[in-house]
Amino acid sequence: MLPSLSLQRHHYRRIAFFAVPIIIFHHRLSVLLTLLYTFVAFTFLPHAILGDGxxxxxxxxxxPMDAPEVVPRIIHQARLGNLSMKEEWTVANATCAELHPGPQWQFELWDTERANAFVAENYPDLLNTYLGYEQEIQRSDIIRYLILYKMGGIYLDLDIKCLKPLDFFLTVDWISPPGLPVGLNNAFMAVAPGHPFLKxxxxxxxxxxxxxxxxxxxxxFSAGCHYISTMHATYSHRSNLRVLPREYKLGGPSITPIFQHLGAASWHRGDASAIKIIGNFFEWFLDPWKIFFFAGICISFCVWISGRRARMAARLRVEDTELLGLPDSRMSLDGCNEELMTHEQLDAEISALDVRSRRD
Structure with a gap:
């Protein structure tokens, strides 16, 4: 009886070992699983590519001939905190201004004071969250979503140089380039005001x-490219959200058919370099055939390990049974097939031996 109670307590401790952290960190785990789902969605699930079909x-x-302009002719840019304009950024902005002259186009530069006032007026329930971010870049990421949802238009990072006019994208209610290693990049977004995806x-x-x-x-994870990518992956009508093809990807210094991305990354810290190396590996790895190949190797290895442990456990049970002096009739060996006693039978035999030893 005592061995059974001990075994039950062991099972309860094992359950508690996994259950308690899940209960305590359930919100964080839920968010993390949702973030990880983004890799699955962009690797295995289809999404709309602009110009494809x-x-x-x-x-x-x-x-298209009959496509109306649904995106306002406004180009938004954010310059929060004490961020100083680099010379190449000034040149890049001048190039974009030349390709999008007024009065047809309107440029809006959002500094800290103006952005804070905008959030306070239009999103008072988010003001504490917005002001509470530890990093300025988080506010820079979030403010672009808030502005575009309210006003619509085009958002451009300060380190993007326009190579062609962007009038073409005014007929698409949502467009963004692909990111690294998967998902979207929020350095360029064109969106109609009040778009349900931004809601x-x-x-x-x-x-x-x-x-x-x-x-x-x-x-x-909280505001940047992976956040907007996760929103895309979990959006119920994601098939309606068009993404530019891979050759338009913005990630670090790059040149695409419509942009030159200077890739300034002025906010990156020391941890960014290591993470970007991991990101480059994931970009190479996130191919369905490569995933299936390595998954097959891992599954085969796990099956081999499981079988090896099962055989070792079987041998140990045989040795334990022999040490207890149990009759050989309790098990039969036939080649590699071993029929062993259950835990309940073994407990009963041990209890019987205890009773006999006390009588003696």
Missing amino acids: DSWDLENLIP HTVDNIKRFDLNWYSLYITDM
């Missing part, structure tokens, strides 16, 4: 406001 001629930047993004800001003990990861 639709009427948009991306190569020549010609929209989904804004509604989840508080839920994803967590500290991940790395400045780079905290920004990416």
Whole structure:
């Protein structure tokens, strides 16, 4: 009887070992699983690529004949905190201004004071969250979603140089380039005001406001590119959200058919370099055939380990039974097949031996 109680207590301790952390950190675990799902969604699930099977001629930047302009001719940029304009950024901005002259186009530069006032007026329930971010880059990421949801238009990072006019994208209610290693990059977004996807993004800001003990990861998961990618992956109508093809990817210094990305990364800390190396590896690895190949190797190894442990456990049970002096009729060996006593039978035999030893 005592061995059975001991075994039950062991099982209870094992359950508690896993259950207690899940209960305590259930919110963080839920968010983490949602963030990890982004890799699955962008690797295995289809998403709409602009110019792939639709009427948009991306190569020549010609929209469909009957497509109306749904995105306002406003280009937003954010310069928060004490961020100083580098010379190459000034040149890049001048190039974009030349390709988008007024009065047809309107440029809006958002500094800290103006951004804070905008959030206080339009999103008072998010003001404490917005002001409470540890990093300025988190506010820079979040403010672009809030502005675009309210006003619509095009958002451009300060380190992006325009190579072609962006009039073509005014006919698409949402567009963004792909990111590294998967997902979206929020350095360029064109969106119609009040877009339901941005409502989904804004509604989840508080839920994803967590500290991940790395400045780079905290920004990416709570506000940056991985956050907007997770919103895309969990959006119920993600098939309606168009993403630019891979050759338009923005990640570090790069040149695409419409932009030159200077990749200034002025906010990156020491942890960013190591994480970007990991990101480059994931970009190489996140191919379905590679995943299936390595998964097959891992499964085969696990099956081999499991079988090896089962055989070792079987031999140990045989040795324990022989040491207890149990009759050989309790088990039969036939080649590699071993029929062993259950834990209940073994407990009963041990109890019987205890009773006999006390009588003696």
